[in-house]
Amino acid sequence: MNQxxxxxxxxxxxxxxxxxxxxxxxxxxxxxxxxAALDVVERRDDKAAERIVANDEAIDAIERxxxxxxxxxxxxxxxARDLRIILAALKVSADIERIGDYAANVAKRSTALNLSPxxxxxxxxxxxxxxxxxxxxxxxxxxxxxxxxxxxxxxxRDAELDTLYTGLFRELLTYMMEDARAIxxxxxxxxxxxxxxxxxxxxxxxxxxxxxxxxxxEQLPPREKRxxxxxx
Amino acid sequence: MNQxxxxxxxxxxxxxxxxxxxxxxxxxxxxxxxxAALDVVERRDDKAAERIVANDEAIDAIERxxxxxxxxxxxxxxxARDLRIILAALKVSADIERIGDYAANVAKRSTALNLSPxxxxxxxxxxxxxxxxxxxxxxxxxxxxxxxxxxxxxxxRDAELDTLYTGLFRELLTYMMEDARAIxxxxxxxxxxxxxxxxxxxxxxxxxxxxxxxxxxEQLPPREKRxxxxxx
Numbered sequence: 001m002n003q004x005x006x007x008x009x010x011x012x013x014x015x016x017x018x019x020x021x022x023x024x025x026x027x028x029x030x031x032x033x034x035x036a037a038l039d040v041v042e043r044r045d046d047k048a049a050e051r052i053v054a055n056d057e058a059i060d061a062i063e064r065x066x067x068x069x070x071x072x073x074x075x076x077x078x079x080a081r082d083l084r085i086i087l088a089a090l091k092v093s094a095d096i097e098r099i100g101d102y103a104a105n106v107a108k109r110s111t112a113l114n115l116s117p118x119x120x121x122x123x124x125x126x127x128x129x130x131x132x133x134x135x136x137x138x139x140x141x142x143x144x145x146x147x148x149x150x151x152x153x154x155x156x157r158d159a160e161l162d163t164l165y166t167g168l169f170r171e172l173l174t175y176m177m178e179d180a181r182a183i184x185x186x187x188x189x190x191x192x193x194x195x196x197x198x199x200x201x202x203x204x205x206x207x208x209x210x211x212x213x214x215x216x217x218e219q220l221p222p223r224e225k226r227x228x229x230x231x232x
Numbered sequence: 233m234n235q236x237x238x239x240x241x242x243x244x245x246x247x248x249x250x251x252x253x254x255x256x257x258x259x260x261x262x263x264x265x266x267x268a269a270l271d272v273v274e275r276r277d278d279k280a281a282e283r284i285v286a287n288d289e290a291i292d293a294i295e296r297x298x299x300x301x302x303x304x305x306x307x308x309x310x311x312a313r314d315l316r317i318i319l320a321a322l323k324v325s326a327d328i329e330r331i332g333d334y335a336a337n338v339a340k341r342s343t344a345l346n347l348s349p350x351x352x353x354x355x356x357x358x359x360x361x362x363x364x365x366x367x368x369x370x371x372x373x374x375x376x377x378x379x380x381x382x383x384x385x386x387x388x389r390d391a392e393l394d395t396l397y398t399g400l401f402r403e404l405l406t407y408m409m410e411d412a413r414a415i416x417x418x419x420x421x422x423x424x425x426x427x428x429x430x431x432x433x434x435x436x437x438x439x440x441x442x443x444x445x446x447x448x449x450e451q452l453p454p455r456e457k458r459x460x461x462x463x464x
Contacts, residue, residue: 077309180409230340
């Protein structure tokens with residue numbers, strides 16, 4: 001009887017561990033999609049862009065599988081602590097799914113960009129995107145290790161991303177005012193930059209989930225504020 | 233013993249009903265925020281815009297409360313069907329939270345818009361926003377009534393929203409090309425329009441949750457596709 005109980009407990013833990021591994025795998029796929037999207041912007045490679053857009057389906061499929069796994073684990077009547085872990089898993093996977101969507105949208109918009117001559121601003125976009133990809137990878141590590149301090153560093157570094165975004169936004173506006181032919185491609189760049197800034201926000205959401213997993217109900221520590229392009 | 237069991241069962245149902253009522257209340261708050269945001273764009277009322285931005289915190293607070301309620305209900309070891317209902321509740325409230333964010337962002341950007349003279353395109357934005365608000369209210373009704381057909385109608389009507397969005401997007405680009413002074417305000421309008429289109433996507437997400445609540449694992453029926461401004 002005791003042995004059977006041990007067996008059940010072990011198997012729950014195994015399944016929960018497998019769930020977390022699956023989320024990390026999904027997260028690294030999304031980060032790789034983002035890298036690939038930034039590459040196709042630089043290389044102006046429409047074929048590769050299409051492949052990235054198509055790959056997004058694989059990430060969505062993992063999210064659906066994770067939903068099922070969470071459902072199955074929750075039905076086994078976990079204790080509060082385990083329930084918190086699997087509900088957080090549901091949120092983290094939703095954030096990763098959005099990161100994947102934004103990466104795919106960057107790739108998709110790059111094909112629209114390629115209808116116009118190359119613009120110098122893709123370099124600023126690349127810097128923004130590389131930082132966003134780093135944030136995603138760092139927060140995945142923090143999630144894997146349940147490292148609240150590392151998560152807090154990701155949250156704080158989001159301000160850097162916002163500063164880069166705001167700078168690029170202003171630069172693009174100026175460029176559009178100087179050359180009307182640049183308006184259409186720059187508009188795509190604006191949306192691509194916004195996507196990258198949003199990826200940073202989702203990394204921040206994941207960081208906040210890590211914080212709550214470690215510290216429970218305790219209030220989040222303060223952090224610096226968001227992008228300044230919204231308002232006057 | 234039997235009576236006590238009845239009592240527990242009834243109380244679970246009551247709590248679950250209360251959870252769904254709370255989500256509907258949150259949803260109607262988000263729809264009201266959207267209406268208010270569209271009004272301040274028309275009236276160019278910065279003070280009212282600030283109030284809308286501040287009100288968003290109330291919606292975020294309800295989402296946190298719903299997270300707790302879901303956690304509490306899940307700890308009571310619900311059956312598969314009830315667990316599916318409360319996990320869907322978690323997703324629906326996350327979508328509503330995003331709808332509230334987008335509505336607040338429309339209000340916030342209106343203050344940037346008010347630094348420039350009025351533009352004729354706010355009328356197109358208003359039409360887009362009113363349709364988005366209608367979609368939100370219709371999907372909340374479908375969720376309340378667990379009406380999969382009504383949910384499917386919301387999903388299909390999202391194509392109308394996308395068509396309006398694409399039209400407005402093109403119109404704004406043309407306008408920017410004709411008058412460089414319009415570039416900054418039109419960029420804000422582009423992002424505001426994108427926010428409204430995204431609100432429609434979140435209404436669609438909720439519709440899909442309603443579909444799965446009613447039909448279980450069954451595959452979603454096909455629907456028309458999204459906005460055409462992303463790509464070539």
